[in-house]
Amino acid sequence: MEDLIAWGIWISLFVFFYFIGTYREKAHLKSIVEREKALVSLPALTLKFAEDRPVVKTELVMGSVVIGGDFFKQTVASLASLFGMRISVAEAMMDRARREAVLRMKEKAAGADAILNVRMEGMKIGERNKITGIEALACGTAVYYSK
Amino acid sequence: MEITNIETIPGKTITTHYGLVCGSTVRSKNAFKDIGASFKNMFGGELKNYTRLLEETRQEAISRMIEQATAIGANAIVNVRFATSDIAAGAAEIYIYGTAVRVE
Numbered sequence: 001m002e003d004l005i006a007w008g009i010w011i012s013l014f015v016f017f018y019f020i021g022t023y024r025e026k027a028h029l030k031s032i033v034e035r036e037k038a039l040v041s042l043p044a045l046t047l048k049f050a051e052d053r054p055v056v057k058t059e060l061v062m063g064s065v066v067i068g069g070d071f072f073k074q075t076v077a078s079l080a081s082l083f084g085m086r087i088s089v090a091e092a093m094m095d096r097a098r099r100e101a102v103l104r105m106k107e108k109a110a111g112a113d114a115i116l117n118v119r120m121e122g123m124k125i126g127e128r129n130k131i132t133g134i135e136a137l138a139c140g141t142a143v144y145y146s147k
Numbered sequence: 148m149e150i151t152n153i154e155t156i157p158g159k160t161i162t163t164h165y166g167l168v169c170g171s172t173v174r175s176k177n178a179f180k181d182i183g184a185s186f187k188n189m190f191g192g193e194l195k196n197y198t199r200l201l202e203e204t205r206q207e208a209i210s211r212m213i214e215q216a217t218a219i220g221a222n223a224i225v226n227v228r229f230a231t232s233d234i235a236a237g238a239a240e241i242y243i244y245g246t247a248v249r250v251e
Contacts, residue, residue, distance in 0.1 A: 021191040028192070048153045055158035060150040060227060064205070066198045070191030100193075117153045123231045123239070125197060132185070133194050135201060139229060141151040 014072060021070035025092065032099050039106045044115045044140060051114070053145040061115060062139035063104025066125060067097040068132060097122075097136035105138045112142035148213050149223040149250065156223050159250040165221045169244035170211030174204045176237050201241070205229070208243045221247035 043050075069077070073089040080087045098120055109115055118140035126132035149156050176197075187194060216224050227245035234240050 017189060017191075024190065024192045049157075058149060058151050058157055060152060062205070064198060064201055066194045066201065068188045068191060068194045071189045073191065074188075117151075119152065119229075121229055121231070124233075125194075132188055133197060135197070137205075137229065139152060139227075141153050143157055 014075060017071035021072050024070075025096065028096055028100075032096065032103065035103050035107075036099070039103065042106050042109065042112060042115065044102055044106060044118045044138075046118050048117045050116060050143075051145065055143050056146045057144040059109070059112070059142045059144075060139065061105050061109040061112075061142045062137060063101045063106070063108060064135060064137040065097055065100045065104060066133045066135045067093055067100070069093060094122075094134060094136070097134055098138070101136040101138040105140060109140075109142035111144065113145045115140040115142050117141055148216065148221075150209075150213075150227055150245070151223075151225055152227045152245075154226050156225060156248075156250050159223075161223075161225070161248045162251050163221075163249040165216070165219050165247040165249070167244060168212050168215045168219070168221070168224060168247040169242065170208040170213075170215065171240055171242040172204045172208045172211070173234065173238060173240045174200065175235075175239075176200070181237075201239075204239075204241050205243070208241045212243050212245065216247040219247060221249055223248050223250045 069090070073093065076089050077087050101120070102118070105115065105118070118138060121137045123135040125135055155161065183196070212224065224245040224247050227243060230242040232240045232242070
């Protein structure tokens with residue numbers, strides 16, 4: 001009986017956090033898509049040179065974000081890693097973190113004409129095998145062309 | 148101080164190279180704040196405490212690099228790179244390096 005209650009609590013937590021995590025992830029993705037549309041005029045390039053125009057100002061810009069996984073994701077990830085499966089919940093998390101980092105970088109470069117040589121970096125946050133969160137960092141050189 | 152992560156400062160010419168400059172910071176997490184983070188970790192989403200902590204740490208490393216470059220008489224740093232390493236459980240090093248130059 002006690003076992004049954006423990007399992008019941010565990011499963012209801014699993015379902016509860018699945019809905020919470022999914023809702024929050026969808027809300028975040030929606031805001032990312034909206035902001036990406038608004039910032040589409042400022043291209044983030046991986047090139048070191050883009051246009052042959054006189055430059056008046058350059059600036060190092062970066063954006064970073066730490067995204068944490070939820071209870072559901074962490075459980076699924078640890079189960080999937082037993083069998084060497086593709087962990088799609090983690091893929092979605094990485095995608096959100098990187099896109100958010102690029103957006104924050106763009107927001108810091110407001111007024112620039114382009115961001116050159118954009119690099120992405122990441123770091124795992126958490127101890128040993130446990131993934132508390134992942135950090136994504138985007139950095140690049142914002143250039144302002146003379147008008 | 149002008150800083151870029153490409154080999155030049157666009158629109159300017161490099162006159163002198165001073166060599167490598169770097170800045171590093173080692174920070175550990177706050178165990179007390181971490182209790183909140185692990186609670187927040189059940190729900191997913193951004194961990195703002197960690198974002199802020201890493202941003203501050205990175206700024207500190209950059210300002211150390213700038214200090215070093217200023218001391219040797221440079222007025223710009225080109226080709227800046229970032230590196231991170233986990234040195235111990237709950238502590239991370241942020242290392243930033245680049246080439247100090249004089250531009251005109």
